[in-house]
Amino acid sequence: MPQRGEHNYSATVVWTGNSGEGTKHYRAFSRDHEITCGDKPTIAGSADPAFLGDLSRYNPEELLLSSLSACHMLWYLHLCADAGITVSSYEDNAEGRMIETKSGRGHFDKVTLKPIVSIGENDDSDLATSLHEKAHSLCFIANSVNFEVACEPEIRRG
Structure with a gap:
């Protein structure tokens, strides 16, 4: 059990x-x-x-990138709901870089999440932006990888 x-x-x-x-x-x-x-x-x-x-x-690389993006999004939506921020849309165009070494091995060295989030007209955009940092710190997948996961959010109204 x-x-x-x-x-x-x-x-x-x-x-x-x-x-x-x-x-x-x-x-x-x-x-x-x-x-x-x-x-x-x-x-x-x-x-x-x-x-x-x-x-x-x-491919596995796309699935890893998608897992990081989805985990961040789910935490972010949870945090926004708790903070009273109404998210009406969320789209992330995440990018990742994998480096192949001379030995034929490879590893990711960076992933950048680029979420575009629409929030309510009267919601606090600074709070909405800062919740991305908290979501990142809570993300199970981001906490499981050994490379940088950056986040470049864009907050929109409406």
Whole structure:
């Protein structure tokens, strides 16, 4: 039984890219895979096209970036509701940078969240802006990565 405050997750990733030769050589197989979590809809995954992946499918780097963005958004909306700020729309055009090293390894060195948030006409825009810092400090995913996650919010009225 999980401890109070402990949350466990599971995901199933199944490689669907065996083109008949398995992994006989680097170009012999597709990077396609499917991600499922319980009975939720399947996510079609692949590698980034730079690594012979399918552009029409989500790659792990995009999913990491999306996780950071979504976690920040959910905390931010929670904090705004608690602070009496009415958010009518929220859109984040997040960007991330991954560096490939000479050894063939890679790592993210920075992600920048760029949320555009619309708030009520009479809401405090300074408070709405400052709540992004608090959301960042509370974000479970941002607290789990070892690279910079910056936030450049834009607050709009209406």
